[in-house]
Amino acid sequence: MCLSPEVDFVAGTAIAGVGIATLGLVRRPRDLVIAALPLGFGLHQLVEGFVWLGLRGQVSPALGATARDAYVIYGQAVLPIVVPLGFALLEPRPARRRLVWPFALLGLLVGLFLLWQLTQWPIVAEERAHCVAYTTHTPYAIPSATAYVLAVCGPALLSSQRHLRWFGVVNIGGLLVAATMQEEEFTSVWCLYAALMSVLILLHFRRQGRSGDRAPGGGPASARGAPRSPAPVRFRAP
Numbered sequence: 338m339c340l341s342p343e344v345d346f347v348a349g350t351a352i353a354g355v356g357i358a359t360l361g362l363v364r365r366p367r368d369l370v371i372a373a374l375p376l377g378f379g380l381h382q383l384v385e386g387f388v389w390l391g392l393r394g395q396v397s398p399a400l401g402a403t404a405r406d407a408y409v410i411y412g413q414a415v416l417p418i419v420v421p422l423g424f425a426l427l428e429p430r431p432a433r434r435r436l437v438w439p440f441a442l443l444g445l446l447v448g449l450f451l452l453w454q455l456t457q458w459p460i461v462a463e464e465r466a467h468c469v470a471y472t473t474h475t476p477y478a479i480p481s482a483t484a485y486v487l488a489v490c491g492p493a494l495l496s497s498q499r500h501l502r503w504f505g506v507v508n509i510g511g512l513l514v515a516a517t518m519q520e521e522e523f524t525s526v527w528c529l530y531a532a533l534m535s536v537l538i539l540l541h542f543r544r545q546g547r548s549g550d551r552a553p554g555g556g557p558a559s560a561r562g563a564p565r566s567p568a569p570v571r572f573r574a575p
Contacts, residue, residue: 340467341388345382353379355539362542371501372542375535377419384408385469392464405462409471410455417488420450424492424501437492444488447481480542486512500541507534541575 356376363372384404391401421441428434456472475481490512493505511534 340569342386342393345386347380347391349379349386350386351379352382352535353377355536359539362539362546364377367426368555369540370419371427371538373421374376374423375538378535381400381408381411384476388462388469392444392462392469395418404459405471406455409460409462409473410452413473413485414452414455417444417451417485418443421491421492424445424496426497427501428492430497433495433497440488440491440495443484447484447488451475451481451485456460480514498541498545500544502540507537 344374344407353376356373358377359375360369363369385408387396387400387404388408391398391404392397421437421444425434425437425441428437447529454475455473461472463470463472490508493501493508496502496505
């Protein structure tokens with residue numbers, strides 16, 4: 338991420354708080370994958386804080402190396418697998434869900450390919466003026482990057498849920514911004530941007546919770562199907 342480890346730790350803590358709040362709104366097990374993304378992004382930023390500290394010699398080399406590898410593997414290999422899968426599970430409309438599943442398959446293939454590459458060759462991290470730059474030895478960089486973007490952003494753009502579509506739109510914007518930077522800085526910058534935009538996932542579940550708390554006629558959900566109290570019986574004096 339940009340600036341410093343302190344900013345990484347502050348941002349990671351705040352985003353993790355958003356993630357915990359999001360998980361508290363989940364009502365269906367199939368929503369857990371997407372609902373867990375903000376917490377995952379927050380922890381991801383905290384991990385990069387330790388990458389900074391490792392590069393500066395403020396933590397042990399082993400801890401710094403573990404944080405570096407975990408950061409890159411999550412950002413490049415785990416996200417393309419879990420993001421499209423989560424959108425496929427969450428999508429309520431069958432027709433849209435069928436459109437998302439091919440992206441989930443693409444994400445699985447991309448993620449496994451990148452995981453294989455990342456575990457076969459060393460990952461290098463170096464501190465630059467404004468961020469940590471990561472160097473990997475991934476062949477077919479342009480095809481794999483294109484497939485990555487399609488797998489991560491495509492399902493959100495196809496979502497029938499408004500806030501989740503915006504999550505896809507703003508992530509495309511983040512990718513365009515990150516693409517103007519050097520290739521080694523891409524992972525750090527885009528992952529921060531995606532983490533900050535994960536607040537849209539929280540808004541989605543809040544909106545879903547409010548709509549679920551209302552009956553079709555506008556009343557509270559707790560009133561649906563509630564038995565009515567019997568009308569009082571009145572007697573007239575003779």
